[in-house]
Amino acid sequence: xxxxxxxxxxxxxxxxxxxxxxxxxxxxxxxxxxxxxxxxxxxxxxxxxxxxxxxxxxxxxxxxxxxxxxxxxxxxxxxxxxxxxxxxxxxxxxxxxxxxxxxxxxxxxxxxxxxxxxxxxxxxxxxxxxxxxxxxxxxxxxxxxxxxxxxxxxxxxxxxxxxxxxxxxxxxxxxxxxxxxxxxxxxxxxxxxxxxxxxxxxxxxxxxxxxxxxxxxxxxxxxxxxxxxxxxxxxxxxxxxxxxxxxxxxxxxxxxxxxxxxxxxxxxxxxxxxxxxxxxxxxxxxxxxxxxxxxxxxxxxxxxxxxxxxxxxxxxxxxxxxxxxxxxxxxxxxxxxxxxxxxxxxxxxxxxxxxxxxxxxxxxxxxxxxxxxxxxxxxxxxxxxxxxxxxxxxxxxxxxxxxxxxxxxxxxxxxxxxxxxxxxxxxxxxxxxxxxxxxxxxxxxxxxxxxxxxxxxxxxxxxxxxxxxxxxxxxxxxxxxxxxxxxxxxxxxxxxxxxxxxxxxxxxxxxxxxxxxxxxxxxxxxxxxxxxxxxxxxxxxxxxxxxxxxxxxxxxxxxxxxxxxxxxxxxxxxxxxxxxxxxxxxxxxxxxxxxxxxxxxxxxxxxxxxxxxxxxxxxxxxxxxxxxxxxxxxxxxxxxxxxxxxxxxx
Numbered sequence: 137x138x139x140x141x142x143x144x145x146x147x148x149x150x151x152x153x154x155x156x157x158x159x160x161x162x163x164x165x166x167x168x169x170x171x172x173x174x175x176x177x178x179x180x181x182x183x184x185x186x187x188x189x190x191x192x193x194x195x196x197x198x199x200x201x202x203x204x205x206x207x208x209x210x211x212x213x214x215x216x217x218x219x220x221x222x223x224x225x226x227x228x229x230x231x232x233x234x235x236x237x238x239x240x241x242x243x244x245x246x247x248x249x250x251x252x253x254x255x256x257x258x259x260x261x262x263x264x265x266x267x268x269x270x271x272x273x274x275x276x277x278x279x280x281x282x283x284x285x286x287x288x289x290x291x292x293x294x295x296x297x298x299x300x301x302x303x304x305x306x307x308x309x310x311x312x313x314x315x316x317x318x319x320x321x322x323x324x325x326x327x328x329x330x331x332x333x334x335x336x337x338x339x340x341x342x343x344x345x346x347x348x349x350x351x352x353x354x355x356x357x358x359x360x361x362x363x364x365x366x367x368x369x370x371x372x373x374x375x376x377x378x379x380x381x382x383x384x385x386x387x388x389x390x391x392x393x394x395x396x397x398x399x400x401x402x403x404x405x406x407x408x409x410x411x412x413x414x415x416x417x418x419x420x421x422x423x424x425x426x427x428x429x430x431x432x433x434x435x436x437x438x439x440x441x442x443x444x445x446x447x448x449x450x451x452x453x454x455x456x457x458x459x460x461x462x463x464x465x466x467x468x469x470x471x472x473x474x475x476x477x478x479x480x481x482x483x484x485x486x487x488x489x490x491x492x493x494x495x496x497x498x499x500x501x502x503x504x505x506x507x508x509x510x511x512x513x514x515x516x517x518x519x520x521x522x523x524x525x526x527x528x529x530x531x532x533x534x535x536x537x538x539x540x541x542x543x544x545x546x547x548x549x550x551x552x553x554x555x556x557x558x559x560x561x562x563x564x565x566x567x568x569x570x571x572x573x574x575x576x577x578x579x580x581x582x583x584x585x586x587x588x589x590x591x592x593x594x595x596x597x598x599x600x601x602x603x604x605x606x607x608x609x610x611x612x613x614x615x616x617x618x619x620x621x622x623x624x625x626x627x628x629x630x631x632x633x634x635x636x637x638x639x640x641x642x643x644x645x646x647x648x649x650x651x652x653x654x655x656x657x658x659x660x661x662x663x664x665x666x667x668x669x670x671x672x673x674x675x676x677x678x679x680x681x682x683x684x685x686x687x688x689x690x691x692x693x694x695x696x697x698x699x700x701x702x703x704x705x706x707x708x709x710x711x712x713x714x715x716x717x718x719x720x721x722x723x724x725x726x727x728x729x730x731x732x733x734x735x736x737x738x739x740x741x742x743x744x745x746x747x748x749x750x751x752x753x754x755x756x757x758x759x760x761x762x763x764x765x766x767x768x769x770x771x772x773x774x775x776x777x778x779x780x781x782x783x784x785x786x
Contacts, residue, residue: 142263146292161184176199176265209263211262218258225244263296271350278359279343285332300337315594323576328603364612375677383409388413391414393496398425400647402440408690422447425491428453430455454489469757469761478632485640488645503633504675506624507657512695517570625657
């Protein structure tokens with residue numbers, strides 16, 4: 137795991153690459169690679185690299201050049217089929233100077249050029265400079281596990297980096313809010329397409345490759361997930377057995393390292409399943425790491441301990457207080473580059489710091505929900521679509537209005553009222569209403585209520601769900617469940633992976649995600665829907681595959697997400713966060729929101745008339761982001777395990 141960056145300048149532009157500027161870009165990523173650094177400068181190209189040594193620790197320094205000097209690579213990630221590819225290439229006469237996958241990447245590119253990503257099984261973002269062709273080839277892994285951002289300037293200069301802050305350090309853009317991406321952020325926790333919250337900064341989409349040649353760029357997809365293949369007709373028992381074996385293989389591949397490994401153990405079925413698989417593949421006790429809060433409703437350590445006890449792991453825990461949580465927030469917004477989409481990001485960073493005291497690599501359970509229908513919103517939406525269509529075709533309009541009005545008269549603090557307002561009895565039958573708006577942070581109507589008149593007029597016609605709509609229109613998913621899964625794999629999954637990457641890399645450790653092995657994902661897509669969502673049971677195939685390997689309490693648990701009591705904190709001792717970052721003159725004077733609408737939002741939350749936890753979290757983080765990146769407020773990066781002692785680890 138590393139940090140990469142670079143600048144490509146077209147011939148005749150008059151622009152020269154400043155070595156000191158390239159070093160600033162590179163060293164802004166020091167937390168991603170504290171073990172070493174490198175720089176490559178040639179006519180029209182500059183490449184930078186920070187290294188976190190995982191495989192072939194003594195060698196593999198980057199940028200790495202081919203033996204003939206024609207190709208030079210900077211690379212972030214792990215190619216898990218490297219141990220298989222290396223002997224194949226050697227049998228073809230390739231001479232290796234190292235044992236690292238970086239060199240394999242170079243040799244593959246010399247043979248396959250732009251088709252190189254097709255041969256890789258792993259997580260990666262890399263850039264390869266071709267001196268003779270004066271071209272730069274950049275690719276990102278299929279699911280977007282490793283990040284890659286870029287700025288394409290008007291004069292044809294290309295800047296790229298693992299994190300946006302390196303682009304800002306290069307002066308590639310002036311940091312300012314990308315207003316056209318703002319509705320997407322407000323609705324979906326984070327911008328979900330190629331745009332970022334920074335004007336002029338793009339992300340290379342997962343499964344895409346970019347080629348720069350003398351001031352021109354072309355971007356193409358090289359992979360997509362297909363649901364169109366015939367569903368496997370074999371009996372369920374055979375499919376479950378094959379899933380179990382493929383999952384175990386995905387875990388085995390991710391144990392490739394020359395440094396200690398561990399496991400983030402939350403107590404949910406995903407991390408528990410990986411722990412169970414790891415236990416059959418290693419001889420020594422697995423090191424497991426868990427995080428929780430003191431509040432009872434946000435402490436699931438007992439479930440993690442059940443798994444740790446079952447597999448006799450070397451278990452470590454950290455408890456986070458509200459003081460520590462909010463104290464870390466500014467530095468973690470800096471690490472994330474954009475507002476933290478989820479409060480669980482803070483907890484993830486604390487457990488990453490804990491893990492960094494013991495290991496350099498951890499496995500984690502991201503990706504299971506989006507491939508195996510783990511979120512409750514999938515089954516809720518399928519039910520709501522059916523209910524709404526039947527209700528609206530059967531009940532006369534006057535009856536529908538009467539029921540809707542009756543729901544509206546329930547007490548505003550009533551949980552029943554809040555639940556009924558989100559069902560097909562109260563909502564239109566279209567998917568935008570029943571799914572996107574129903575589960576958005578700020579849906580379309582909410583945005584109309586809170587945005588300032590000026591911004592609302594400017595953004596009129598901007599679709600906050602454009603990326604998801606494009607995904608659903610462009611894929612080959614047939615059924616409603618497949619369409620929802622595909623849309624989330626293309627959008628929502630990305631923000632979770634960026635949280636995982638940046639919060640772990642802030643502590644200088646590498647995280648690996650077995651559920652997103654692309655061969656496992658492709659197999660899962662072909663499984664019958666009954667093996668993903670069966671009645672109210674989610675992730676059916678995984679639960680069956682693990683039924684003799686995990687405690688019953690883990691197998692039968694409903695999905696909780698990662699509970700963070702931020703809503704209660706905003707009502708109580710940490711109401712000051714709302715006063716400063718939502719309602720203060722400094723926040724309101726930005727002109728993005730209607731002050732009275734925000735005051736109503738806060739009042740409703742305080743009075744428990746509504747749960748606006750997610751909305752207030754989004755607003756608090758947005759203001760932190762403005763102050764840090766747009767206004768240049770200084771924060772101290774949360775690097776390494778420096779602050780861990782204060783977090784009460786044991």
